[in-house]
Amino acid sequence: MxxxxxxxxxxxxxxxxxxxxxxxxxxxxxxxxxxxxxxxxxxxxxxxxxxxxxxxxxxxxxxxxxxxxxxxxxxxxxxxxxxxxxxxxxxxxxxxxxxxxxxxxxxxxxxxxxxRQYEDEPGHQEVRNELLRWSEGKTDEEIHNVLQTEDPEAAKQIHPHNRKRVLRALERYRLTGRTLQEQNEYSRRIPSPxxxxxxxxxxxxxxxxxxxxxxxxxxxxxxxxxxxxxxxxxxxxxxxxxxxxxxxxxxxxxxxxxxxxxxxxxxxxxxxxxxxxxxxxxxxxxxxxxxxxxxxxxxxxxxxxxxxxxxxxxxxxxxxxxx
Known part of the structure; x- marks a missing residue:
């Protein structure tokens, strides 16, 4: 267009x-x-x-x-x-x-x-609930370290104490298998009208x-x-x-x-x-x-x-x- x-x-x-x-x-x-x-x-x-x-x-x-x-x-x-x-x-x-x-x-x-094109990935609520249960009792730093392992680029952009965003980034990665950079590129694949x-x-x-x-x-x-x-x-x-x-x-x-x-x-x-x-x-x-x-x-x-x-x-x- x-x-x-x-x-x-x-x-x-x-x-x-x-x-x-x-x-x-x-x-x-x-x-x-x-x-x-x-x-x-x-x-x-x-x-x-x-x-x-x-x-x-x-x-x-x-x-x-x-x-x-x-x-x-x-x-x-x-x-x-x-x-x-x-x-x-x-x-x-x-x-x-x-x-x-x-x-x-x-x-x-x-x-x-x-x-941005966002997909409703099947099972997102289950993954979210699982992450919430897993994060109970863990420090912000411990959760952020896991994100650092799974998606280093996202970990650089999200402060360890922003627990909600860290968990959301982990959720996105586990649902899609895409890093933050890959997801951003994927979501912008269709030109805007x-x-x-x-x-x-x-x-x-x-x-x-x-x-x-x-x-x-x-x-x-x-x-x-x-x-x-x-x-x-x-x-x-x-x-x-x-x-x-x-x-x-x-x-x-x-x-x-x-x-x-x-x-x-x-x-x-x-x-x-x-x-x-x-x-x-x-x-x-x-x-x-x-x-x-x-x-x-x-x-x-x-x-x-x-x-x-x-x-x-x-x-x-x-x-x-x-x-």
Whole structure:
């Protein structure tokens, strides 16, 4: 498939609280577009505040996809996302609208952009359960040493203390017999039907982003985060949903082990750490055009200025055609 026949997709990435939703909505308004989320937490029902899911007011009537559709008890894999996002993009384009992918889950974005092909290997749950039983009582270093023997390349890329990723790498190797490098090459064997242009939002001064995060957390508390977390407290959740920043930090408050002030500060700290991890991920990715919020001169409308720059970049990349 040549580039002229591929579906053009605008992509907006960046850390939490950088303004991705506002920019995506403005670009969709300008370009007759629809927004496809790339956020691994906003897929879940029942967590609109803690996951900063866009409100109806923030959406401004723009159609959004892959938001709040999954029960908290259900798991959702990267392969599920690639399948669903690709289907959403094709449906948006079929309506004559411009697809805009926006979110901060780097693995979702990378897997879609690279058209990673994931296979549902038979027996994966059995292998996973077997590895979990085997790993009980073993140190992180012992488990990592086994990965070093079976897939040295994966072991180099995964920190020994990231136990979950180490076990997942062992699971993948034992299911497929392929190393990480071999699996990556195999998964990219089919060309993508899409043509992407990526824009990243960030702040040159990290303190600016952290202030935005603190302000967002304070606003979330005003909007009812405490009640949302209380409803989640004790509810069976899938592993991903249980890690929602803003809820798990409040659980010790509900059990009487910390104060509300301390729990709120923990939410801010956790969100800042998450934003730092997002930036580390995206700065390793190639082909992202970065726009910086603190480059916008005082007195200029932030979203309008960023949208002007974003549109110019997408147009220069040949994404917009006659739009």
């Amino acid at each position: 040549d580039s002229e026949t591929k579906i053009p997709v605008g992509v907006i990435v960046g850390p939490t609280a950088s303004g991705k939703t506002a920019l995506a909505v403005e670009m969709a308004r300008r370009l007759s577009g629809e927004v496809i989320s790339a956020d691994s937490m906003q897929i879940y029902k029942g967590l609109p505040i803690s996951t900063a899911c866009p409100t109806e007011e923030e959406k401004q009537g723009i159609p959004h996809h892959l938001l709040e559709f999954l029960p908290l008890s259900k798991s959702y894999s990267v392969s599920d996302y690639v399948r669903d996002a690709a289907a959403a993009i094709q449906a948006v384009a079929a309506r004559g609208h411009f697809p805009i992918l926006a979110g901060g889950t780097g693995l979702y974005v990378r897997s879609l952009v690279e058209n 899409f043509r992407f242009s990526l824009v990243g939002l960030s702040c040159r001064d990290r303190a600016v982003l952290y202030r935005r995060i603190d302000t967002r957390v304070d606003r979330m508390m005003e909007q009812g985060l405490l009640q949302e977390a209380k409803a989640l407290y004790g509810t069976p959740c899938a592993g991903t949903a249980a890690q929602a920043i803003g809820c798990k930090e409040l659980f010790p408050y509900f059990s009487g082990d910390t104060s509300l002030i301390e729990a709120t500060e923990k939410i801010k700290q956790g969100t800042r750490r998450y934003a730092k991890r997002q930036l580390t991920w995206f700065h390793r990715e190639e082909g992202i055009h970065w726009l910086y919020l603190d480059d916008v001169p005082p007195g200029h409308a932030l979203v309008t200025t960023l949208a002007d720059e974003c549109e110019a970049l997408w147009r220069a990349d040949g994404l917009l055609g006659d739009r």
